Amino acid sequence: MKLLRKILFPIVPIYYMVTWLRNKFYDFGIKTSTTYDVPVICVGNLSVGGTGKTPMIEYLIILLKAQHKVATLSRGYKRKSVGFQLADNTTVMEDIGDEPFQFHNKFGSSIYVAVDSNRVNGIAQLLQQTKPPNIVLLDDAFQHRKVKAGFNIMLTTYNNPFFKDIVLPTGNLREPRQGYKRANIIVVTKCPLDIADTEKAKFIKKINALNHQQVFFSSISYSNIVLSKTEKVNLDVINNFTLVTGIANAEPLVRYLKSKNLKFEHLNYKDHHQFSVEDISNLELHEKLLTTEKDYMRLKKYKSLERKLFYLPIKMVISESEVFDGVINDFIKSF
Incomplete structure (x- = not known):
């Protein structure tokens, strides 16, 4: 490259x-x-x-x-829908993309989360809501x-x-x-x-x-607590894990985990990677998985990973x- x-x-x-x-x-x-x-x-x-x-x-x-009343508006990179989409309780990641779905998953109905590649139309649609942002x-x-x-x-x-x-x-x-x-x-x-x-x-x-x-x-x-669908545990508890990343630059996260003297192997995919059936089959072979919150939005739907998949929250x-x-x-x- x-x-x-x-x-x-x-x-x-x-x-x-x-x-x-x-x-x-x-x-x-x-x-x-x-x-x-x-x-x-x-x-x-x-x-x-x-x-x-x-x-x-x-x-x-x-x-x-x-x-x-806050609204976020993104283009919804790699989503499978078209046009304007406003997240609700039926929305799945494929409808709006991983990052908007992360906002929706974290903040729920307290904010509007919308996607539209045409931002002018997207804002117009948001402002036409019964209770506009x-x-x-x-x-x-x-x-x-x-x-x-x-x-x-x-x-x-x-x-x-x-x-x-x-x-x-x-x-x-x-x-x-x-x-x-x-x-x-x-x-x-x-x-x-x-x-x-x-x-x-x-x-x-x-x-x-x-x-x-x-x-x-x-x-x-980086948080010292990692989360799964059902658990909240200290990062140290999941030592000897597999780190799974599909973000633009995983190096800062890798450095942080190494600074904690944690033992792990790293599966590094391209940014916004869409996990295939083969990818999931490979991940099923690993005992413990740690990923980013954005990647978790793409992986959380797989029942076979539910008990072994954790993500590490971050904040700015x-x-x-x-x-x-x-x-x-x-x-x-x-x-």
């Missing part, structure tokens, strides 16, 4: 120009965006791969749901400029920041670096828990944040969280 990306380098200028022109058409009003009278917060990134969008959406849900969280929609979100949160990872990258197909950026200028907040994700203030200052300088932008730093906090921890929360609440109060 790395060799192929290098071979495709001549395409980089073409991809750059196409995405640059597309953004300029929106910037100059040649292509139009739809605005809304309710707060719309977009969470996204410039790069492909995992930057922590799901933990950020969950952070915002927890922050806002007590005082507001008063906040819409757009998941992975930074490049979806047909919607003009009132507030943009752009994520970039500590180990692979956007300012060190180039556009596809050789790099990982979906659009040129200057797209960061559309963000209101930039969050550097997956930072070490002990990141020093001097390191933060270096990052902020390299990001070159504009006057209207604020930069925050976040880390992933934001430095200066009170300031971050205040910025979000101030935006909402402006409506």
Whole structure:
């Protein structure tokens, strides 16, 4: 794959120009965006791969749901349905995709969870509900400029920041670096828990944040408790297990588990992997399975794995969280 990306380098200028022109058409009003009278917060990134969008959406849900009727809207990657879908008590993972199903599984009817590849239609459908949401969280929609979100949160990872990258197909950026200028907040994700203030200052300088932008730093906090359909046990109890991952980057999780001196083997699948009958037959041979919450959404339906399958919850921890929360609440109060 790395060799192929290098071979495709001549395409980089073409991809750059196409995405640059597309953004300029929106910037100059040649292509139009739809605005809304309710707060719309977009969470996204410039790069492909995992930057922590799901933990950020969950952070915002927890922050806002007590005082507001919150809706999440995603495209529903790899779902088997089409068009607008609003989750209810009959919804299964295949209807909306693994990440939206995770939101629905965790927060239930306290929020709306919807999917639609056409975000304009998706928001319109949400606002037509009998009790419409008063906040819409757009998941992975930074490049979806047909919607003009009132507030943009752009994520970039500590180990692979956007300012060190180039556009596809050789790099990982979906659009040129200057797209960061559309963000209101930039969050550097997956930072070490002990990141020093001097390191933060270096990052902020390299990001070159504009006057209207604020930069925050976040880390992933792993629980010491693992969950199954029926059990809640300490992580240490399931030592000698098989780790099953189908996420963009499993390395941080692997490092965490190794730091706990746990013994395990790792079955690493591609992001959003759809487990086949053969895959499940293979997993049935293992005594204990540990997976991520997102992967658990795709595996929980298999009865044969029910007694051996556990997942490890995570949450996003934001430095200066009170300031971050205040910025979000101030935006909402402006409506």
